[in-house]
Amino acid sequence: MTSLLLVEGDALWREVTSLALRRYGYEVHTAVDGNDGLARFRELRPDVAVVDVVLPGLDGVSLVRRIRAESRAPVLLISSRTDPVDVVLGLEAGADDYVTKPFDIPVLVARIRSALRRATDYPTTAPSPRTSAMDFGDLRIDPAALTVRRSGRLLDLTPTELKLLLTFAARPAVVLSRTTLSERVWNCPRSDDKRLVDVHVQRLRHKIGDGHIVTVRGFGYRFEP
Structure with a gap:
């Protein structure tokens, strides 16, 4: 229970x-x-x-x-x-x-x-089928171990932040709208998804570094490989 x-x-x-x-x-x-x-x-x-x-x-x-x-x-x-x-x-x-x-x-x-x-339930809900570690500059994401390191230092991400990062990393250089992120991370489109997504992106940026997630005004966000 x-x-x-x-x-x-x-x-x-x-x-x-x-x-x-x-x-x-x-x-x-x-x-x-x-x-x-x-x-x-x-x-x-x-x-x-x-x-x-x-x-x-x-x-x-x-x-x-x-x-x-x-x-x-x-x-x-x-x-x-x-x-x-x-x-x-x-x-x-x-x-x-x-x-x-x-x-x-x-x-x-x-x-x-x-x-x-x-x-x-990350092993079944993570958006990327990849299990090998992915390197993006100073960032190393290991979907199998569900760990993220920045310059070798293990980051303490919440489950929501980790799923958000996995969603971005599965589609590098692709612009993802707030509605898309809301659907894939929170499992439902929401009328209030703008605030929900924006704040979590802000928190994630603070932990992984500002240069990885780019704001595309009027559209959403793009993960820079």
Whole structure:
């Protein structure tokens, strides 16, 4: 049974969401605020965490940042705020995805499943059939070992960042639209894919170096071999 930590400050949302997720077969643990969420995460080490942006004490974005500093487990943000800044800050902190309230439970479950697949099923979901290591300048990508090195140093990529890089590396010098990247990395086209993709590309660039992923204005991104 997949263990899930739901960190939600609103009692009604917490109860309704946890009951619904249990019906889908998840082992759901809950926390009522950010500090409680961090303590529960460290105690339980869940397979996936779902974190509300607005939390008493330690806010959701700060909680995601603390979780990401010590774990690569998938983290999804949920928020009733419409300001895109909150979403961008959450993604930059290391969240893998986000869902806006009010949401349909099947949508949340689909996003959770997608995040878990990226984290646990790379050998079957990686976009490239190649298993030999690929060298791109100072970057060495090994699809079989699921490792990436820059100038010999092993990089600590999240599962989402790794799948995004594998998608780029499978099609060097080809322009990929944000919608295409959303479909291949997050397994579904999304109306909000621009922010989602842009922030993850930004995070990936910071880790692998700015020169590898080029922005093609009005079209998308191209990976430079």
